[in-house]
Amino acid sequence: MKTRMINYLYNKAIADREKALGSLELLVNNGVGIGDHSTEDFWKNLDEALDVYVDAKDRLEALLELFPRQEAEESSTEKAEE
Numbered sequence: 001m002k003t004r005m006i007n008y009l010y011n012k013a014i015a016d017r018e019k020a021l022g023s024l025e026l027l028v029n030n031g032v033g034i035g036d037h038s039t040e041d042f043w044k045n046l047d048e049a050l051d052v053y054v055d056a057k058d059r060l061e062a063l064l065e066l067f068p069r070q071e072a073e074e075s076s077t078e079k080a081e082e
Contacts, residue, residue, distance in 0.1 A: 006067050013059040020053035 027046050 009063055010060070013056045013063065016052055017056035017060065020049045020056060023049035024053065
């Protein structure tokens, strides 16, 4: 049960990080194609994506500090995805 909870926390943080990176990439590389958004919406979306990324990165660092055994599992998962 404990392992499942820790895995959930890792996977949620990793998913949030990837979501933020995807949003940042989309906004930076294809900002013109976003559609009916004002300039203010664009900047707000950029800020929000960066906030999600920073939060996810901080959560991953905290999890590695609290549950160091999980580091190897995350690394192997990320290598398998590459």
